[in-house]
Structures are given as C-alpha cells and as structure tokens.
Amino acid sequence: MHPLLCGLAANPALPSELVDRLISLADEDIALDLTRRTDLSRAQAVALAERVGESAVRLAYEGKLSAADIDPAVRPDAALALLDQGAGSPDWARLLASDPGPERREKLAACPGLPSDVVDTLAADPEVGVVAELALWTTPEVAARLAAHPHAEVRRAVAANEATPPAVLAALVTGAGLPAALRCLVCDREETSFVHESQCARIGCDLPPGASCDGAHESTVHDMRQAALRNPATPVEVVVGFADHPSMLLRWALATRQDLPPQVSARLASDPAPGIRAELAENPALDDALIRALADDHDPDVRRTIAHHPRIPLDVLTSLARTAGTGATLVPRIAACSPAEAEELAISPNPAARMLVAQRRDLPPALRNRLAGDPDAKVVKALAPHPGLTEAQLRSMVDRHGVHVLAKVATNPDAPPALLEHLVRHEPAVRKVFREVARHRRATAPALLVCLTDGRARPIAAGHPALPAAVVVELLDDPDEQVAEAAAANPSLPPAVMTDLVCRR
Template sequence: MNHLLCGLAANPALPAPLTGRLLDLALESAAETDAPTGREPSGDHLDELIGDLADRSDLSRAQVRALAAHHEHTAVRLAYVGTLTAADIDPAVRPLAAVALLDERRGLPEWARALSSFPDPHIRWKLASCPGLAPDAADALAADPDLDVVVELALWTDSTAVAARLARHPHAEVRRAVAYNEAVPPAALAALITGDGLPPATSCLVCDVKDVPFVHDPYCPDPDCVLRAGAACDGSHASTVHEIREQALRNPSTPPEAAASLADAPSMLLRWALAERSDLPQEVYARLAHDPIPGVREAVAENPAIGEELVRALAAEAAHEERRSLAHHPRLPLDVLVTLARTTRTGPVLLPRIAAATAEELVELAGSAHASVRMLVAERRDLPDGVRDALAADPDAAVVKAVAPHPGLSEEQLRGMVARHGVAVHARVAANPDAPGSLLTELARHEPPVRRVLREIARHPNATSEALVACLADRRARCDAAAHPALAEPVLLGLLDDADEELAEAAAANPSLPHAVMEDLIRRYAEPGVTRPVS
C-alpha cells in the first residue's frame, strides 16, 4: 500500500485537497515513528513518501512549513527544490536548511556570520562551500580549527582575497584544494606550480599522521586509513605538491607560461593535464603530440587550440585512437574530416565540426559518395529540409538510422525507412518526435519484440494504449509505460495490484489515474485497521 502512496505523492494530477490529506497522514505517521527518537530518514516508504511530497511545486506555505518542521533533511530538500524561504525557518533550529538557502543565494547574510562559529564542524564545513559569503564569515572559516572546513573553503570561495591568502596556507592540503579554485589570482596559481615567492608548506596529510619518510602502501590493509593512493612524504610533502601542480594545470586561471614550464615534466599526469589546456603555444602542443603516453596524445588531438598544421600532421601520422579524438576537433578542415570519416569509427555522435557546419557545407557533405560521411551529417537535428529528406531516402541503412529521429519527417518517410531497412532502423524511427501512434503500434507489435523499440515507445508522447501494453512486457520499459497518460484505464487500474512494487508505484503516479481511485487509495490508508508505515 505504501508504495502506491509514494506514486500518488509524485502524481502531477493529484488534486490539492488530496495532496493536503496525504501530507497530513504522512506527517501523522512520521510523528508516531520518527519524533521520539529524532532519527534521520531511514529510506523506507514513509521517508520516500515525505520526500515525494516535498518535491511537489504546488504546496502551500503552511504545507512547506509543516514539512520543514518534520526533519532537517526534509527542510534541506525543500530549500533546494525552491519552495522553502528564509521566512520559513529558524537557522538555530534548522542550521542545515539555512546553509542550503545560503547555498542557493536565498538565505540572509547574517546567517553566515552566526553559522561560521556554529559548534558542529559539519555545519561550518557545509557553509564553507556557499557562494557570496560575507567577508567576516569567510575570514572566520579560513581560520577554522578544523582542517576540513578550511579545505572546503579553499575549494569554493569566490573571494579573490581569501583565495590568495589560502594559496599561502601552511598546510599543503589547503593549497591542493585552492589550486582547483578559479578565483585564485593568476600570480598565486603560478607560484603553486613553480614555488617562486611561496613559503614552503609545513605539513600535509601524510606527515600529520605518519613518521616520515613514509610511502603509502597502495594495497593498504587498514580499513580506516584515509591517505590517498600514492601518498608520500619525506618532509617535502611530495605527493601533495605533485597534486597541487596537477590541479593548477587544470585551472584555466593559471598563466599559460607557468603551465608550459611543465611540458617536460617526468609525470605523465602533469603532461596529460597540460595537453588539455587551450592556451599554450603551438610548439608545446607539437611536443606533447609525440608523448609516449597515448592518453596525452589523444588529449592533444581533441584540443580545440591546436592549429591546422598540427591537425593535418596528426591526421596523417597518428594511431587510430588519436585520429578518433581528432575527429572531435571543432575546427577540423572538411577535407580532413572526410578522410577521418572513411578510416576512423567515431560512433553515433554529433561531431563538433558537423554541429558548426554551414548550410552550404552540409549540402556538400550530404552529397558525399561515402556513407560514413553522410552518416555524420545525419546526426544533426536541425538540417535544412532538402538535406534531411535526401538522407531519409539514402540507400545506406546506417545513414537512415542516424537521420530517423530528425523532427519534421513525414509518416510516409518514416514508413518508407521501416519498409526498406527493417529492424535496423525501428528503434530510431520510434524515437522520432513526429512518429504517429499508428506506426508506433505497428513497431510495438513486431515479432520478435525489439527491446530498444519498446523503451522508446514507452516514453513517446504519441504512444497508443495498445503499444504501451506491449511495452509492459519489457523490464526496462514497463515503468515508463505504466506512467504514460495514454495507457487505458482498465490496464492502469490492474497495475496498481501488481506484485512489482516499482511498477505499481509508477501506475499510481500516472496523471490519468481517476481522482476517485486516488481518493480511495488514501482513504484505505487512513482507515482504522489498515497497516500503517513502520520504521
């Protein structure tokens, strides 16, 4: 019974009076089970029910406040959903919800000042990641005695002054965190890479707990060990310094000249991070293009910053995996793209160069003698009508399969695809937003069933009840079919009693469920003698 109520709580068509009744019953049950122990949500149906109710967008202010009073975690959920306001809570009673509102920039500035000295370090840790903190609150968190709080602030502060100060923090773990942060001034990031002008760190997570020199066993048997794989310290905090440099290389605010100084670094991870940057001199990319590590070369090949000379050299010389990465280059010359399409499998994806192609270029590519080139064009969903129609009539099944979901295709064109190419295109035809219900029904009746077709039909707005009934036989499609508003009422009502609770819950969430049935489910729940939710 309880899983059906969860479905009702998520049902967008649940009338307001029934929403209120269901909410009252859920909070009544919660008062019987949760309040005496003050426990956190347990993940059972009652908690799911309250969570689904909290996600609704049609709650009154009184209902929002009642849910917020139920439990701290429910209040947090309401804050992130957007229905909880600053006027609905007392931050001293619901500090996590207050932090959530601050995180959403809907809390009061004075809350941050008060919470920055809250006794529970978890609250301060959550607060440290909030944007737009008042300077005095950020200063208090930067001086927090709990290292985790300072590290979290270093990761997320949007204050340039605070970030610059934390880049010089004596603990290497704080510097590692701040190296991610794009608010750090470029000069400070450069110093994190080169060490110039930066006082050495005095501690790290390794020497905090181990006598140095120490190298962490990659197969450490201690289940409570918190050290990262590869952690090592001989007094220089070596592993953390390496991680600081890697993260600074991945930070777009780091000056390119400081980043390029690590082009010959012995660490593959540093060279890989460098290869992904988009602001380096071409000679650095050329050097990295001959790196002994394939991943580094692939990162260079896909990098939109590499010039045409290097692009052509890679297309001619690179291994298959690097050419596949090169195919994703957004400014690939068309002649290179055509060559790559004929020799390299890129998969059924819209390549950036195809997405940026002009109408004239699309016509040229769609007229290629090579099906692999035409297939790339067919992945676009905004093709000129003439290009789209030509590809829809293509003799190659792979091309037709790629273009089949394109909007604007007529029923005649879609049926022609199915007639010419059979099951090879059924799933992509079923994914077409304009596919009519009659065609979807025919595709659903195919024997043997095509599972991917059923999964597309189950969430298609034009699906008929007959097609949806066929979808109920597929394990992955059945819940979408049960929640589809076109499902016939007798079938829908039968699913409410299904032994599969997930399927029955999806049926209860169906907006076509009669209001009288919704009311009856709630009434049966509320009647004396009916089993109530238990912890």
C-alpha cells in the first residue's frame, strides 16, 4: 500500500481533498512526494510540516513556507532553510547561534547576511567545524581576521573562500606575516608525529587517508595550499612556482587557473600525470598552440577533453572526432559555429565532420534535410532527434539503417504516433526503443502496451497518461513496486480509484 500512496502523492491529477487526506496519513516518504507538488496550498504546506516535521525544510526551500509559518524554537532546521535563502529573521540567527547542536551552528555559519554579533559569536565557537564553515562563506573582512586563526582547518577554509582578499591568500600560501597555526584536525586527536593509514580499521575514525602531522600540520597545510591554488582570487605570481611541485594534487589545482602565463601552461601540458593534462585541456584560457599540442596527446581522456574546448580549431576537432571520439553530446565549438562553417561541415567528405554538425538541433531545413539522407549511419543517428523531420524522413532513416538509429528516432519530438508503434514492433527489437517510446509525449496506447512487456520500460510506461485507465488500474497490483507506484502517479487513474486507495488506509 505504501508505494501506492507515494505514487498518489505525486499524481498531478489528485483532487485537493485527497491531498488533504494524504497529508493526514503521511510519513516521511509520502511527505517527500507531497512537498514536490506544484499545487500545494500554503495551508496544506503548514499542515504537512506539522504532520511530518522533516518536510518543513524542503517546503521552506521550495517557497511553500514563509517566516510567518515557522517557529524557530520548534522547527529550527526549517528556520535555517529560510535563513539560508536570506528570508529569515535576524533574531532567529541569534537564537540558533547558541543551539546545542554543532551541526545547526555549522549550517547557520554558511547563511548569507548574518548580523555582525552573530558572526562574532560563530567566529569564537568552540567547534572548529563551525568556525571553518564561517570562514568558507564569510565577508572579506572576517576572512582576513580568521586567516590568523590558531587552527589550521579554519585557515584552509579561508583559502577556499573567493571573497578572501588577495594579499591574505598570498600570505596563506607563503606563510609570510601570519603566526604559525597551533592545531589541526590530526594533532587534535593523535600524538605527533602521526600518519593516518590508508586502510584504517578503527571504528568511527573519519580522518582522511594519509592525513599527517609532525607538529607543522603538513597535510592540512597542503590542503590549504591546494584550496588557494584553485581560488581565482589568489595572485597568480604566488602560485606559478607550483608548476614543478612534487605534489601532483597541487599541480592539478594549478591547472584549473585561467590566468596562467603561457610558459606555465606549457609546462603543465607536458606534465607526466594525464589527469593534470586533462584538467588543463578544460581551461578556456588555452592558446591555439597548446590546444593543438593537447589534441595530439597520447592519452584518450586528454584528447576527448580538448575536443570540448570552446576555441578548438575545426580542423583539429574533426580530426579528433574521427580518431578519438567526442561522445554523443554537442560540443561547444560546433554549437558556436557560423552558418558557413556548418555548411562546410555538412558537405565534408569526412563522416566525423558531418556527424559533429548533425548533433545541432537548430540546423536550417536545407542542411537538416541533406544530412537526413546521409549514407553514414552515425551521421543519421546524430541527426535523428532533430525537430522538424517529417515522418517520411524518419521512416527512411529506419529503413536504411535499422537498429543503428531506432532508439534515436524514437527520441525525436515530432515522431508521429504511427511511427512510434512501428518502432516498438521492429524486428530485431532494440530494448532502448521501449524506454524512449514509453516516455514520448506522443506515444499511443498500442505502443505503450508493447513497452509494458519490457522490464526496464515497464515502470516508465505505467506512468504515461495515454495508457488506458483500465490498464493503469491493473498495474496497481503489479508485483514490481516501481510499476505500481508509477501507475498510482498516472494522471489517467480514475478519481474513484484514487479515493478508494486513500480511504483504504
């Protein structure tokens, strides 16, 4: 019964009076579905929060509860949700700053626009996690103050805060002008010198593998530098020296920066770690020479990554599409190509080039129609979901290329009902077709009935509104709970059956 009630809670056609009834029956699972309803009234949201307190947080985040609906002494987590959105009362923040639970104080520390007295209270909190959370999100002035905090974990958080002043970030990287940190999470718990085993068997131990402290808090200092290197506010002249650092993680962090001098980027492009080269390949600030160099990298992940660079030359991209593969997603350079470039790609003798442009969904009709008749199945497969294709064109694709294009044809938003029925009966069958047709807005009852014969498509088809009401009712007794729940959520479920399901509880 429980999956059916969860399905009903998500059913968009559920009458308001039955929503009220479900609220009175709700547990956490039912409440989760109810909170997602777009038609939930304020009175219903308040009633649901009273019935299932845990739902108040989601309701607050979704704007279904306001400050007038929440007592922070009764619903502190919901009050935190509103404070997190800048919608709570300053007095709530003062109350929660002294909450006995450090988890709530930590969540409060991440909220924007806190009163200055609350910030001062949190900055002096005895729990280092609370102070570190404040350091991660606070203003430049407070971040500068916390950079000198005696605990290294707080300094690590300051290094990650993009509001931290550049001079302070530089000091955290170099250590110049700051007093030495006195504690870290490692020496808080262990006698120095200590190195945490990678396969620690101690119950409840949450120190990360390799965490270490010999009195200088080296693992936390390393993490602090890594955070600062990734922080775009850290002055570039402070970080460029890390291009040859023995720590792979620090070089990796450096590769994310968009302000590197060309010689530093070139050094990272030849780094022995392929992950660093792949990270660099994502950097939008790369020049043409480095893009071409990374396109020739021996590592396939690096080549695939550089193929998605927004400024990759088309000749390099088409070569990569042929040799390394670019995946089924539209790459940025193709999305941005001019009409002339799109035309050039569409008439290229290279199928990989034609496939790239076929992934666009805004092609002019003439170009789209040209590619629809392409002799290469991969090109047609890439084009098949393009809107505007006629039934005749889609059927021709299926006739010429069969199983290679069936699933993509089924995703075409303009695929007519008769074609969808044809696709699910195609021999040999393609299992993915059933799932695509089951979620297609134009799928008909005959097509959906076929989809119900496939185990993975069955839960999807059970929720389709075109499924006959009698079949939907039958599926309520399906042994697969996912199918039964989907059927209960189907808007075609007769209202009398909805009433019966609710009142049976």
